[in-house]
Amino acid sequence: GQQLNQSPQSMFIQEGEDVSMNCTSSSIFNTWLWYKQDPGEGPVLLIALYKAGELTSNGRLTAQFGITRKDSFLNISASIPSDVGIYFCAGHGRDDKIIFGKGTRLHILP
Amino acid sequence: KAGVTQTPRYLIKTRGQQVTLSCSPISGHRSVSWYQQTPGQGLQFLFEYFSETQRNKGNFPGRFSGRQFSNSRSEMNVSTLELGDSALYLCASSFGRTGPAYEQYFGPGTRLTVT
Numbered sequence: 203g204q205q206l207n208q209s210p211q212s213m214f215i216q217e218g219e220d221v222s223m224n225c226t227s228s229s230i231f232n233t234w235l236w237y238k239q240d241p242g243e244g245p246v247l248l249i250a251l252y253k254a255g256e257l258t259s260n261g262r263l264t265a266q267f268g269i270t271r272k273d274s275f276l277n278i279s280a281s282i283p284s285d286v287g288i289y290f291c292a293g294h295g296r297d298d299k300i301i302f303g304k305g306t307r308l309h310i311l312p
Numbered sequence: 313k314a315g316v317t318q319t320p321r322y323l324i325k326t327r328g329q330q331v332t333l334s335c336s337p338i339s340g341h342r343s344v345s346w347y348q349q350t351p352g353q354g355l356q357f358l359f360e361y362f363s364e365t366q367r368n369k370g371n372f373p374g375r376f377s378g379r380q381f382s383n384s385r386s387e388m389n390v391s392t393l394e395l396g397d398s399a400l401y402l403c404a405s406s407f408g409r410t411g412p413a414y415e416q417y418f419g420p421g422t423r424l425t426v427t
Contacts, residue, residue: 233414244316244402244418245355252411290355294414298368300345302355 204229208291208303215281216311223289223306224275231293234267234274235300239288248289249276278308286310314339316405316419324425330391333422337384337405343367344386345416346378349400358401361386362409390424398426 208225233252237245249260251267258265264277291303317336325331337344346358357370361380378388390397400423404416
């Protein structure tokens with residue numbers, strides 16, 4: 203079945219640094235979604251992408267839908283302590299199912 | 313506008329019992345999806361309901377079932393609980409099933425512990 207490979211699995215960065223994470227798949231997706239999950243909460247939708255090549259920003263977050271439709275990346279600029287959490291990519295492909303990556307756990311060092 | 317609500321938030325059951333979890337979607341949303349989240353497997357899709365009909369199903373055994381009511385509220389049931397069913401069960405709602413209408417908004421989840 204369809205699978206998403208999300209990397210890196212975890213990141214340790216200094217406050218103020220930029221962050222980049224990505225998701226790749228062997229299958230084509232029609233929609234890419236990026237979520238953030240805080241401990242004890244459900245994932246919160248950050249950015250949704252609908253067209254190949256689309257680049258969308260939400261504050262300090264920027265995400266792009268890869269032109270091959272098989273990948274997407276999320277960048278966070280000038281990280282702050284509240285950026286800590288788990289970031290998930292999700293793709294909406296064939297069979298109308300939404301597939302989630304395993305997540306990137308972001309840690310910010312004091 | 314109120315978000316997705318799930319009840320109960322925490323549940324402890326013993327092996328062999330059954331459990332019913334409830335989800336109330338965002339007002340106006342007609343699609344409800346359920347996911348199981350575990351540390352090892354991540355977020356795994358269980359099933360999706362739209363207008364009271366199951367539209368999609370993940371690869372889970374028949375012990376996992378669900379339904380949706382006319383007001384879009386949904387329940388999922390797990391029968392004959394196993395230790396491996398311990399997980400965070402998340403419900404997500406969306407307005408529709410295509411394009412931006414399919415943006416899913418998650419509830420806080422129900423933490424199920426099976427002993």
